[in-house]
Amino acid sequence: MQQLVDAFSRKFFYLRLSITDVCNFRCTYCLPNGYKPNGHKSFLSLDEISRLTQSFAALGTEKIRLTGGEPTMRRDFTDIIATIKDNASIKKIAVTTNGYRLSRDVAQWRAAGLSAINVSVDSLDPRQFHAITGQDKFSQVMEGIDAAFTAGFEKVKVNVVLMRNVNDKNLPDFLNWIKDRPIQLRFIELMETGDGSDIFNRFHLSGDVIRQRLLNEGWLHIPRARSDGPAQVFTHPDYQGEIGLIMPYEKDFCVTCNRLRVSAIGNLHLCLFGENGIPLRDLLADDSQQEALQQRIQGGLLHKRETHFLHQGDSGITPNLSVIGG
Ligand code: SAM
Ligand code: SF4
Secondary structure (H helix, E strand, O other), rough: OOOOOOOOOOOEEEEEEOOOOOEEEOOOOOOOOOOOOOOOOEEEEEEEEHHHHHHHHHHHOOOOEEEEEEHHOOOOOHHHHHHHHHHOOOEEEEEEEOOHHHHHHHHHHHHOOOOOOEOOOOOOHHHHHHHHHHHOOOHHHHHHHHHHHHHHOOEEEEEEEOEEEOOOHHHHHHHHHHHOEEEEEEEEOOOOOOOOHHHHHHHHHOOHHHHHHHHOOOOEEEEEOOOOOOOOOEEEEOOOOEEEEEOOOOHHHHHHHHEEEOOOOEEEOOOOOOOOEEEOOHHOOEEEHHHHHHHHHHHHHHOOOOOOHHOOOOOOOOOOOOHHHH
């Protein structure tokens, strides 16, 4: 089996694949005015997704996360899971979702081969949830998380974008919520994107504030596995749940990078905050192109930079995270 390695000896086991830019929510930090179609883009078809993921699997990818936009808005979402599952080398198929379809469909996704779920819930207060997402769907999302447990998922990860004076004061409520639930609650630092400088300047808060509180209250930092995402994970003997912190502005965040991204139109992105992307779609039309596709992916990886340039206020070309999937 080949292995994707970059010029800094980082190995890539993890692909984050966006399958649509479309989203039905209007999160203040992502799509505050809702999704606006940009030209007549067609997103990767089921066959293209199948070829793409086969090539990544042949290059050592073990884990694929489906994201977007809102990935579950694809009508063929269950078929996409099943197609990826057909490849025995992919050990883990995950989704990041706003959760609006969970209660209806999660059992079907699990049967198709989905192995992990991340749901975004920025507030446990229904009114604040509505204000942040533009959707009055807090109860529906909560029912969805319960449905995921009923369907057999042993753990659910919940993403919370940390925002100063919005949800940073809610740590006690979040901790209370995970006391007896196997939820890994992950605070993600707000990231600056092309469209979001104002929001960033107003609401960004370092995850260190949360980390210090956790350490003071007896939480312990645990080590990460090779295909894990970037979260620092903390556990506590009194809690069934865990806390994760994703702090992209912290020094050395990029040292442990193990993931690549492909956008919904088939461009390979070496970094969330990178460049225009390397087109792969012309090599997804036919099975006979697999070798050329693998060579292009490997060749592209040689251009991966050592770190992002967020600290210098350079967020690359990404206008918002729905475009290449957060
Ligand atoms: N629609 C799905 C969802 O919201 O879970 C998947 C796509 S969304 C772009 C993926 C993750 O990125 C979500 O957890 C979202 O909260 C996060 N996100 C979006 N914009 C962000 C930003 N500017 N900074 C930090 N996280 C962001
Ligand atoms: Fe949609 Fe997810 Fe962006 Fe919210 S964060 S607007 S749910 S893509």
